[in-house]
Amino acid sequence: MSLEFELQKYPKQIKLKDASACQFRPLRKEDEKKFHEFFLAVPAPERMFIKHRVTEPDVIRDWCRNLDLGRNLPLLASMQGQIAGVATLHQQLGGWKRHIGRVSVLVLPQFRGRGLARALVAEIVAVARNLSLEKVEAEFIGDQEAAVKMFAMLGFSNLVRLEGYVKDMQAITHDYILMGLDLKTDEEYAGMG
Numbered sequence: 288m289s290l291e292f293e294l295q296k297y298p299k300q301i302k303l304k305d306a307s308a309c310q311f312r313p314l315r316k317e318d319e320k321k322f323h324e325f326f327l328a329v330p331a332p333e334r335m336f337i338k339h340r341v342t343e344p345d346v347i348r349d350w351c352r353n354l355d356l357g358r359n360l361p362l363l364a365s366m367q368g369q370i371a372g373v374a375t376l377h378q379q380l381g382g383w384k385r386h387i388g389r390v391s392v393l394v395l396p397q398f399r400g401r402g403l404a405r406a407l408v409a410e411i412v413a414v415a416r417n418l419s420l421e422k423v424e425a426e427f428i429g430d431q432e433a434a435v436k437m438f439a440m441l442g443f444s445n446l447v448r449l450e451g452y453v454k455d456m457q458a459i460t461h462d463y464i465l466m467g468l469d470l471k472t473d474e475e476y477a478g479m480g
Protein backbone atom coordinates (compact mmCIF):
# COMPACT_ATOMS: atom_id res chain seq x y z
CA MET A 288 0.00 0.00 0.00
CA SER A 289 1.34 3.49 -0.79
CA LEU A 290 2.24 5.93 1.97
CA GLU A 291 -0.13 8.50 0.48
CA PHE A 292 -3.05 6.07 0.73
CA GLU A 293 -2.03 5.03 4.24
CA LEU A 294 -1.94 8.63 5.48
CA GLN A 295 -5.49 9.29 4.30
CA LYS A 296 -6.82 7.69 7.49
CA TYR A 297 -5.52 10.63 9.58
CA PRO A 298 -6.50 12.55 11.61
CA LYS A 299 -7.85 9.65 13.64
CA GLN A 300 -9.70 9.93 16.96
CA ILE A 301 -8.59 7.49 19.67
CA LYS A 302 -10.05 6.73 23.11
CA LEU A 303 -7.53 5.78 25.77
CA LYS A 304 -8.16 3.30 28.60
CA ASP A 305 -9.18 6.10 31.02
CA ALA A 306 -11.71 7.23 28.35
CA SER A 307 -9.75 10.41 27.54
CA ALA A 308 -9.88 11.50 23.90
CA CYS A 309 -6.83 11.82 21.73
CA GLN A 310 -6.10 12.56 18.09
CA PHE A 311 -3.40 10.86 16.00
CA ARG A 312 -1.99 12.56 12.90
CA PRO A 313 1.36 12.94 11.11
CA LEU A 314 3.65 15.91 11.85
CA ARG A 315 3.00 19.02 9.70
CA LYS A 316 5.26 21.97 9.03
CA GLU A 317 2.94 24.26 11.07
CA ASP A 318 3.73 22.13 14.17
CA GLU A 319 7.21 23.66 14.57
CA LYS A 320 6.43 25.70 17.71
CA LYS A 321 4.32 23.04 19.46
CA PHE A 322 6.80 20.28 18.62
CA HIS A 323 9.64 22.32 20.09
CA GLU A 324 7.54 22.96 23.23
CA PHE A 325 6.91 19.22 23.41
CA PHE A 326 10.62 18.44 23.60
CA LEU A 327 11.23 21.25 26.10
CA ALA A 328 8.64 19.58 28.35
CA VAL A 329 10.55 16.26 28.34
CA PRO A 330 12.37 15.92 31.70
CA ALA A 331 16.07 16.75 31.24
CA PRO A 332 17.34 13.32 32.44
CA GLU A 333 15.21 11.60 29.76
CA ARG A 334 16.32 14.05 27.08
CA MET A 335 19.85 12.71 27.56
CA PHE A 336 18.75 9.55 25.77
CA ILE A 337 17.32 11.27 22.69
CA LYS A 338 19.71 11.06 19.77
CA HIS A 339 19.24 14.66 18.59
CA ARG A 340 19.63 18.07 20.25
CA VAL A 341 15.87 18.57 20.39
CA THR A 342 15.88 21.65 22.62
CA GLU A 343 17.54 23.63 19.82
CA PRO A 344 14.84 25.35 17.75
CA ASP A 345 16.91 24.90 14.56
CA VAL A 346 16.76 21.12 14.86
CA ILE A 347 12.96 21.09 15.07
CA ARG A 348 12.65 23.77 12.37
CA ASP A 349 14.73 21.61 10.04
CA TRP A 350 12.53 18.55 10.74
CA CYS A 351 9.29 20.48 10.17
CA ARG A 352 10.42 22.35 7.06
CA ASN A 353 12.02 19.37 5.36
CA LEU A 354 9.38 16.74 6.04
CA ASP A 355 10.03 13.44 4.29
CA LEU A 356 7.36 11.17 5.74
CA GLY A 357 8.56 8.25 3.61
CA ARG A 358 11.82 8.37 5.51
CA ASN A 359 10.69 9.64 8.94
CA LEU A 360 7.02 9.48 9.84
CA PRO A 361 6.35 11.17 13.21
CA LEU A 362 2.81 10.32 14.32
CA LEU A 363 1.67 12.89 16.87
CA ALA A 364 -0.85 12.32 19.65
CA SER A 365 -2.69 15.54 20.56
CA MET A 366 -4.57 15.91 23.82
CA GLN A 367 -6.04 19.07 25.31
CA GLY A 368 -4.56 21.19 22.49
CA GLN A 369 -1.05 19.96 23.23
CA ILE A 370 1.28 17.36 21.73
CA ALA A 371 1.19 14.60 24.35
CA GLY A 372 3.31 12.00 22.60
CA VAL A 373 4.93 10.92 19.37
CA ALA A 374 5.83 7.63 17.72
CA THR A 375 8.09 7.70 14.68
CA LEU A 376 8.61 5.18 11.89
CA HIS A 377 12.04 5.52 10.31
CA GLN A 378 12.71 3.86 6.96
CA GLN A 379 15.97 3.38 5.09
CA LEU A 380 14.39 3.23 1.58
CA GLY A 381 17.39 1.31 0.27
CA GLY A 382 20.27 -0.87 1.31
CA TRP A 383 20.37 -3.87 3.62
CA LYS A 384 17.74 -2.58 5.99
CA ARG A 385 15.18 -1.43 3.42
CA HIS A 386 12.68 -4.05 4.65
CA ILE A 387 13.06 -3.04 8.31
CA GLY A 388 11.32 -0.04 9.90
CA ARG A 389 12.65 1.49 13.10
CA VAL A 390 10.13 2.63 15.69
CA SER A 391 10.61 5.07 18.56
CA VAL A 392 8.14 6.55 21.04
CA LEU A 393 8.02 9.32 23.61
CA VAL A 394 5.10 10.38 25.85
CA LEU A 395 5.17 13.41 28.19
CA PRO A 396 5.06 12.43 31.89
CA GLN A 397 1.64 13.97 32.58
CA PHE A 398 0.06 11.81 29.86
CA ARG A 399 1.66 8.50 30.89
CA GLY A 400 0.01 5.44 32.38
CA ARG A 401 -3.17 5.61 30.29
CA GLY A 402 -2.09 3.45 27.36
CA LEU A 403 -0.98 6.24 25.04
CA ALA A 404 2.46 4.83 24.19
CA ARG A 405 0.98 1.42 23.61
CA ALA A 406 -1.68 2.85 21.27
CA LEU A 407 0.91 4.94 19.39
CA VAL A 408 3.30 2.03 18.87
CA ALA A 409 0.48 -0.32 17.83
CA GLU A 410 -0.66 2.31 15.31
CA ILE A 411 2.80 2.90 13.83
CA VAL A 412 3.43 -0.85 13.59
CA ALA A 413 0.14 -1.19 11.67
CA VAL A 414 1.36 1.53 9.29
CA ALA A 415 4.67 -0.34 8.83
CA ARG A 416 2.75 -3.54 8.06
CA ASN A 417 0.51 -1.77 5.53
CA LEU A 418 3.60 -0.32 3.83
CA SER A 419 4.78 -3.94 3.37
CA LEU A 420 7.77 -3.65 5.66
CA GLU A 421 8.80 -7.12 6.83
CA LYS A 422 10.17 -6.25 10.26
CA VAL A 423 10.24 -3.43 12.76
CA GLU A 424 12.97 -2.79 15.31
CA ALA A 425 13.36 -0.48 18.29
CA GLU A 426 16.53 0.67 20.05
CA PHE A 427 16.88 1.37 23.77
CA ILE A 428 19.50 2.11 26.33
CA GLY A 429 19.66 -0.28 29.29
CA ASP A 430 17.88 2.12 31.66
CA GLN A 431 14.69 2.39 29.57
CA GLU A 432 13.06 -0.53 31.38
CA ALA A 433 9.47 0.73 31.13
CA ALA A 434 9.79 1.08 27.37
CA VAL A 435 11.39 -2.35 26.95
CA LYS A 436 8.56 -3.90 28.98
CA MET A 437 5.94 -2.11 26.89
CA PHE A 438 7.48 -3.17 23.55
CA ALA A 439 7.67 -6.77 24.83
CA MET A 440 3.93 -6.60 25.59
CA LEU A 441 3.38 -5.61 21.96
CA GLY A 442 5.22 -8.71 20.74
CA PHE A 443 8.75 -7.34 20.28
CA SER A 444 11.54 -9.66 21.40
CA ASN A 445 15.09 -8.91 22.50
CA LEU A 446 17.52 -9.30 19.60
CA VAL A 447 20.71 -7.92 21.07
CA ARG A 448 22.07 -6.48 24.32
CA LEU A 449 25.55 -4.96 24.21
CA GLU A 450 27.07 -3.88 27.50
CA GLY A 451 28.34 -0.28 27.74
CA TYR A 452 28.02 0.14 23.98
CA VAL A 453 26.40 3.60 23.61
CA LYS A 454 26.90 7.05 25.11
CA ASP A 455 24.19 9.54 26.07
CA MET A 456 24.40 13.29 25.41
CA GLN A 457 26.57 13.63 28.55
CA ALA A 458 28.97 11.00 27.25
CA ILE A 459 27.94 8.46 29.93
CA THR A 460 28.03 4.90 28.61
CA HIS A 461 24.97 2.63 28.75
CA ASP A 462 23.96 -0.82 27.55
CA TYR A 463 22.41 -0.94 24.07
CA ILE A 464 19.27 -3.03 23.50
CA LEU A 465 17.78 -3.88 20.12
CA MET A 466 14.27 -5.36 20.00
CA GLY A 467 12.44 -6.58 16.92
CA LEU A 468 9.10 -7.79 15.62
CA ASP A 469 8.47 -9.87 12.52
CA LEU A 470 5.56 -8.51 10.48
CA LYS A 471 5.26 -11.43 8.09
CA THR A 472 2.34 -13.70 8.90
CA ASP A 473 2.62 -17.48 8.72
CA GLU A 474 0.32 -17.52 5.68
CA GLU A 475 2.64 -15.17 3.84
CA TYR A 476 5.60 -17.45 4.59
CA ALA A 477 3.56 -20.47 3.50
CA GLY A 478 2.75 -18.78 0.20
CA MET A 479 6.41 -18.18 -0.54
CA GLY A 480 7.44 -21.86 -0.65
Ligand SMILES: CC(C)(COP(=O)(O)OP(=O)(O)OC[C@H]1O[C@@H](n2cnc3c(N)ncnc32)[C@H](O)[C@@H]1OP(=O)(O)O)[C@@H](O)C(=O)NCCC(=O)NCCS
Nearest residue numbers: 391392393394399400401402403404405431433434436437
Ligand atom coordinates in the same frame (compact mmCIF):
# COMPACT_ATOMS: atom_id res chain seq x y z
C1 LIG B 1 8.01 4.31 28.10
C2 LIG B 1 6.89 5.30 27.77
C3 LIG B 1 6.85 5.49 26.27
C4 LIG B 1 5.55 4.73 28.30
O1 LIG B 1 4.51 5.64 28.01
P1 LIG B 1 3.01 5.42 28.58
O2 LIG B 1 2.07 6.18 27.70
O3 LIG B 1 2.97 5.69 30.02
O4 LIG B 1 2.82 3.85 28.35
P2 LIG B 1 1.45 3.03 28.41
O5 LIG B 1 0.51 3.72 29.35
O6 LIG B 1 0.99 2.78 27.03
O7 LIG B 1 1.96 1.69 29.07
C5 LIG B 1 1.95 0.45 28.43
C6 LIG B 1 2.58 -0.59 29.31
O8 LIG B 1 3.98 -0.30 29.52
C7 LIG B 1 4.35 -0.63 30.86
N1 LIG B 1 4.88 0.58 31.53
C8 LIG B 1 4.68 1.88 31.16
N2 LIG B 1 5.33 2.70 32.00
C9 LIG B 1 5.93 1.91 32.94
C10 LIG B 1 6.78 2.17 34.06
N3 LIG B 1 7.13 3.41 34.40
N4 LIG B 1 7.23 1.11 34.76
C11 LIG B 1 6.90 -0.15 34.41
N5 LIG B 1 6.11 -0.46 33.36
C12 LIG B 1 5.65 0.55 32.62
C13 LIG B 1 3.14 -1.11 31.57
O9 LIG B 1 3.21 -2.53 31.58
C14 LIG B 1 1.98 -0.67 30.71
O10 LIG B 1 0.98 -1.64 30.69
P3 LIG B 1 -0.31 -1.48 31.62
O11 LIG B 1 -0.97 -0.23 31.16
O12 LIG B 1 -1.09 -2.71 31.30
O13 LIG B 1 0.17 -1.40 33.00
C15 LIG B 1 7.14 6.66 28.47
O14 LIG B 1 7.41 6.43 29.83
C16 LIG B 1 8.29 7.46 27.85
O15 LIG B 1 8.06 8.25 26.93
N6 LIG B 1 9.53 7.24 28.34
C17 LIG B 1 10.70 7.95 27.83
C18 LIG B 1 11.05 7.63 26.40
C19 LIG B 1 11.37 6.18 26.11
O16 LIG B 1 11.85 5.44 26.95
N7 LIG B 1 11.12 5.81 24.86
C20 LIG B 1 11.39 4.51 24.34
C21 LIG B 1 12.54 4.51 23.42
S1 LIG B 1 12.04 3.95 21.84
